[in-house]
Amino acid sequence: VSEARAREFAAQYGYAEYMVERYVQFIGARDTIQLLKANEKPLVPTIQVNTLQIHRESLQKRLEEKGFGVEPIPYLLNGLQIERTPFSLGATTEYLLGYYTLQGAASMIVGESLDPQSGERVVDLCAAPGMKTIQLAQKMQNQGSILAIDISTRRLRALEANLARCGVKNVVGIQFDARQFSQLKYPADKILLDAPCTGSGIIRKDPRRKWSRRLTDIRQMSRIQKQLIQAGIEGLREDGLLVYSTCSLEPEENEAIIAYALATFPVELVEPPIQMGDPGLMLTKWDDQQREMKKTRRFWPHLHDTEGFFIGVLRKCAR
Ligand SMILES: C[S@@+](CC[C@H](N)C(=O)[O-])C[C@H]1O[C@@H](n2cnc3c(N)ncnc32)[C@H](O)[C@@H]1O
Numbered sequence: 001v002s003e004a005r006a007r008e009f010a011a012q013y014g015y016a017e018y019m020v021e022r023y024v025q026f027i028g029a030r031d032t033i034q035l036l037k038a039n040e041k042p043l044v045p046t047i048q049v050n051t052l053q054i055h056r057e058s059l060q061k062r063l064e065e066k067g068f069g070v071e072p073i074p075y076l077l078n079g080l081q082i083e084r085t086p087f088s089l090g091a092t093t094e095y096l097l098g099y100y101t102l103q104g105a106a107s108m109i110v111g112e113s114l115d116p117q118s119g120e121r122v123v124d125l126c127a128a129p130g131m132k133t134i135q136l137a138q139k140m141q142n143q144g145s146i147l148a149i150d151i152s153t154r155r156l157r158a159l160e161a162n163l164a165r166c167g168v169k170n171v172v173g174i175q176f177d178a179r180q181f182s183q184l185k186y187p188a189d190k191i192l193l194d195a196p197c198t199g200s201g202i203i204r205k206d207p208r209r210k211w212s213r214r215l216t217d218i219r220q221m222s223r224i225q226k227q228l229i230q231a232g233i234e235g236l237r238e239d240g241l242l243v244y245s246t247c248s249l250e251p252e253e254n255e256a257i258i259a260y261a262l263a264t265f266p267v268e269l270v271e272p273p274i275q276m277g278d279p280g281l282m283l284t285k286w287d288d289q290q291r292e293m294k295k296t297r298r299f300w301p302h303l304h305d306t307e308g309f310f311i312g313v314l315r316k317c318a319r
Helices: 003-013 017-038 056-065 105-114 131-139 153-165 178-184 215-234 255-264 284-293
Strands: 046-049 069-072 079-084 100-102 121-124 145-150 171-175 188-194 236-246 267-270 297-299 309-316
Touching (some): 003 017, 046 105, 056 079, 079 105, 105 131, 105 297, 121 131, 131 145, 131 188, 145 153, 145 178, 153 171, 178 215, 215 236, 215 255, 255 267, 255 284, 255 309, 267 284
Parallel strands (some): 121 188, 145 171, 188 236
Antiparallel strands (some): 046 079, 069 079, 267 309
16 A cells, blocks of 8 residues: 555544554555544443452343343453443442443453462552452452552542442552562562553544554653563562553554563563464564564454453563
8 A cells, every 4th residue: 555545544534644654564454444444433341340249140130120231251251241331331330339340351351361369469560540450359359469559649549449449458559650660679479561552552432542642652652661561570570470461553562562571581471361362463673573472462443343452471480
């Protein structure tokens, strides 16, 4: 596809030109058009059942009695897809009682990939507003400990309110710059790094992201993400797991961060336990790591009907 065609698509769908040009370069013209079309369709809402408070079947029944159309998500034990929404999912009694959180399907795979156990010491490096922290706590049955870090005091307040609503009891929240995490000398069994990103995967929820970010934002985010993953790996115990995720489609924020970690630190990639999504992009820049990059996962709006999402699971090796 010529640059002129990419410009045409960008104008037709309301994107910054550089974004569409890059997508054509990374995934080809056919997939790019499919992606732009899929981004026009609203996401079917999905929720994460809070098993600290209720079983999936009981929640499904309660919501159905209120007129919601509810279907299980086949690959997620505690995920439900909401096909019909008579009123806002954030305004039900069940929501206020903390029986569920609003979560994208691909986001729910993050917690499954970290698979934290009851007695473990877990750190959520970029935790607010706490949706994934809640999922981790319920997988740990409120046992063990989670240190939930976020740089934003305002967002931490939201995290604390969400945790209280959902009956989570094994979390301590702190306002801190996670880039300094290793200085805390707090060796973690498992770390979640759900990194800040440019968010081009969530255009279906926030169409302003078609044009609100520039190439320099992607580069700046990529720098911060490298600092965050370095701090995470340094603060992880040997043999510990770190899950890296973003809701961005940009390779500089995804595969490039994993490639940087593999080249710089004693870590190896591990396959996520749920075989959903596509393998990460294998671009020539990361030639020597191409085969490894297959173990990362990408979720695409046009292929998986989810938000755009990336997950990489790293294990820290013994030196
Ligand atoms: C993608 S959001 C996290 C969403 C959260 N994991 C959830 O599931 O609800 C990224 C978060 O990173 C935080 N953040 C950005 N830079 C940070 C830093 N240097 N240290 C700690 N947190 C940071 C932001 O305030 C934001 O809350």
